[in-house]
Amino acid sequence: MVRAPCCEKxxxxxxxxxxxxxxILINYIQLHGHGNWRALPKQAGLLRCGKSCRLRWTNYLRxxxxxxxxxREEEDTIINLHEMLGNRWSxxxxxxxxxxxxxxKNVWHxxxxxxxxxxxxxxxxxxxxxxxxxxxxxxQQPVTIYSPVSPPQSSSDVSTSExxxxxxxxxxxxETNEDVSEIDENFWSEVLxxxxxxxxxxxxxxxxxxxxxxxxxxxxxxxxTVNGYGxxxxxxxxxxxxxxxxxxxxxxxxxxxxx
DNA sequence: AAGATTCTCAACCGCGGCACA
DNA sequence: GTGTGCCGCGGTTGAGAATCT
Numbered sequence: 001m002v003r004a005p006c007c008e009k010x011x012x013x014x015x016x017x018x019x020x021x022x023x024i025l026i027n028y029i030q031l032h033g034h035g036n037w038r039a040l041p042k043q044a045g046l047l048r049c050g051k052s053c054r055l056r057w058t059n060y061l062r063x064x065x066x067x068x069x070x071x072r073e074e075e076d077t078i079i080n081l082h083e084m085l086g087n088r089w090s091x092x093x094x095x096x097x098x099x100x101x102x103x104x105k106n107v108w109h110x111x112x113x114x115x116x117x118x119x120x121x122x123x124x125x126x127x128x129x130x131x132x133x134x135x136x137x138x139x140q141q142p143v144t145i146y147s148p149v150s151p152p153q154s155s156s157d158v159s160t161s162e163x164x165x166x167x168x169x170x171x172x173x174x175e176t177n178e179d180v181s182e183i184d185e186n187f188w189s190e191v192l193x194x195x196x197x198x199x200x201x202x203x204x205x206x207x208x209x210x211x212x213x214x215x216x217x218x219x220x221x222x223x224x225t226v227n228g229y230g231x232x233x234x235x236x237x238x239x240x241x242x243x244x245x246x247x248x249x250x251x252x253x254x255x256x257x258x259x
Numbered sequence: 260a261a262g263a264t265t266c267t268c269a270a271c272c273g274c275g276g277c278a279c280a
Numbered sequence: 281g282t283g284t285g286c287c288g289c290g291g292t293t294g295a296g297a298a299t300c301t
Contacts, residue, residue: 016269016295038286054287055270090289101289106268 013047017056021046025053026061059102066098070107078104079112 028044034057037050046053059065070078074096081092089101089108096104 014271036286050286051272051288052270058288059269087290102269105290110267 011047012041012049012052014049014052017060021048022056022061025057029057029061055102059100064098065100070099070111074099075107075112075115078108079116082108082112 024044024046028040028046032043034040034054037054040046040050041048041053044053048056077096078092081095085091087105089105093099093101093104
């Protein structure tokens with residue numbers, strides 16, 4: 001595979017960065033910032049194109065980058081956000097402090113796609129449970145939707161909702177997984193009342209009249225979502241099962257709503 | 260032990276959007 | 281309205297590492 005030359009014709013270097021180059025770039029940006037990427041390499045004395053410098057900085061050298069493996073919570077967040085946003089890696093990265101779009105893109109292609117495949121099987125409509133005991137559990141447990149104002153912090157908070165008197169739980173509608181299409185009439189009005197929450201929604205219920213025919217179309221409800229038996233907010237199985245329900249039922253729709 | 264295969268991830272490319280003249 | 285330059289995004293590549301046979 002031969003690529004068209006990008007910077008070579010200018011006598012500029014490409015490929016892996018040397019530690020000395022990194023240091024030059026770091027020093028320059030710490031002193032002068034990076035107002036103009038195109039001009040930066042010349043001013044800093046680097047034989048690189050501006051694009052390469054920007055990429056190196058944003059994906060690797062930036063001081064606020066979190067190195068190391070992704071936590072389970074981060075992976076779950078990516079999976080959920082990907083369900084909603086698709087391949088909008090920068091939008092996903094914006095919700096994961098310290099992680100870059102490139103990194104997220106990589107982890108999606110190398111780990112998470114496989115994980116989803118294992119979790120859901122190759123065809124969501126023909127899903128085979130990995131662990132039958134879990135599936136029994138899924139059948140028996142309700143789905144609970146919580147306010148983002150105070151998401152549940154422990155398994156005890158993620159109780160089934162009928163008895164949940166937590167004031168931050170603005171819907172107490174209990175749904176079995178076989179019946180998520182029925183949502184309490186008050187639900188969306190409660191959603192709307194929570195819309196001014198100072199917490200931006202990391203997860204939104206992708207809900208509309210299309211998904212929930214008996215409910216009014218919600219204008220971008222801001223919600224954290226869990227299901228009734230998650231051990232914590234980001235419990236993979238809990239979230240995955242929840243989203244599975246929503247999106248499987250939405251599978252026949254022409255497209256997901258825009259956010 | 261060695262070659263083949265697969266995986267990982269930093270880096271590249273091309274395109275679209277935006278600002279400005 | 282058009283042209284130009286720059287930036288950021290998403291898709292893709294390929295070298296090196298890890299794993300398999």
